Amino acid sequence: MVKKKAVRKPRVPRTRGNNTMTEAGFWSFIRSGLRSKSQRWPPKYAVKKEAKRTVTGKRHRYEYQCNVCKGWFKDKEVEVNHIVPCGTLKSFDDLPQFVERLFCEKEGLEVICKGCHKKETAKQKEERKNEKIN
DSSP states (O other): OOOOOOOOOOSSOOOBTTTTBOHHHHHHHHHHHHHHHHTTOHHHHHHHHHTEEEOSSSSSSEEEEOTTTOOEEOGGGEEEEESSOOOOOOSTTTHHHHHHHHTOOGGGEEEEEHHHHHHHHHHHHHHHHHHHHO
């Protein structure tokens, strides 16, 4: 006879989604959905179009200029970055500001290469960490 394991109580209460999600899981779900929709936001396409040039004699047709290092990169090597970070989304109070920053106009966006984007993101995470400490 197979012995059944005792079911443990979850460490964090599951209060959202018919008691299937934690509070953090719920806000992660909302953030993910909003970010997914922001991928097709028309100003993102406009910013990339302004940073684009046609290339001849190479396999790829276009290159994009990084706004930080000013290098030229293939489409897969660049990302559209928010100049003002979107911030956190952990409660309903954060929702209006998060959505406003996420769906900003093209003046609030820039095309940067993945290397510069990684450095920028690390810098922002460090700043947030220092804010929590102080």
